[in-house]
Amino acid sequence: MASPSPQDQSRVQAGQPSAPATFTALISAFTSFLTVSLHTILYHRAIYPRATFLTSRAYNYPVAQSRHPAVCTWITDAVAAVEAELLRNRARSVALVVYSRDARPLERFVWDVSRFPHVEAAERELVMERLDDAGAATTTEGVAALGAVQVDMEEQFRAVLARLSTCDTRLKPLPEGCTFTMAIEIKEQAEPPLGHPQPWIPAQPSLQASKKRAGWEEEAGAEKRRKGEDVGGVKTTPIRAVEAGEMMFEMWIEEAKAKMDFTQGGSSA
Structure with a gap:
C-alpha cells in the first residue's frame, strides 16, 4: 500500500486514526487497519x-x-x-487464507468490503457527501463530524482487534507447518487484475465463488474438488460489523472441512 504519511503514522501509533473525508483517505485508513489485523492474526494463530x-x-x-x-x-x-x-473499486472482499502443509485451505479470515462507496478515479480526493433524509448533501468536513467519526472508527477498530485477539480460544487449533496468502474476490462486473508484473493469480477452483456451485474441477496432484466448495467453510465465526461514517465492512472467520477432518483425526494435514 502507499505508505502512510508521518502524520498518519503518528495518529495510528497514538491510537488516533485520521477521519476518512475522501475516498483515498478511507481506503488508506482501512488498509492501515488491515495491516495491523494481519500481524494480529499471524500471532494468535501461531x-x-x-x-x-x-x-x-x-x-x-x-x-x-x-x-x-x-x-x-x-x-x-x-x-x-x-x-x-x-481504489479501482474492483474488490468485493479481502481474505487471509491459511493453508495446510499439503496446500489445502483450512481457515479464511474475511473482510467484506462490498459496502465501500464506488468512487471514480477523478473524484478520489473530493470530500465525500451523503444525502440526509431530506435529500440535502452533508459532508464530513465539520470539526464535530470528523471528531465523531474518528472516535467511533477508533473504537470499532479496537473492538475488532479485541475479538481477533481471542480467536484462538474459539477456533480449533491448526496443524504444524501452515502457510498463508492474501486473496480478493472481484466484483461481478469488474475486470480481472491483470498486468505486469502480475500481483494476483487465480485461486484454486475450490476457493472461487460459484453461483451454481456446479461442475467439477481438476487439481493437479489432488482429488477432484468442486468449484467454490471451500468458500464459506463448514463453520463460520462472526467477528464484527464496522460502521463509522463511510467506513462500512463486515468481518468473519471460516473454517474449512479439511481442518475439521484434521482435528477429528481424519486426513492428516
Missing part, C-alpha cells in the same frame, strides 16, 4: 513462533507485530496490492 513478535499499540490497543523483515515486507506488498484494487 503461524510463526510468538517469540518473533513484539508488543506494540494501535488504536490505543496492545497488538502484536512481527519483527521479521521478510514477513513485514510480504505484508506490506500484499496490502499494497489490495489497496490498488480497492
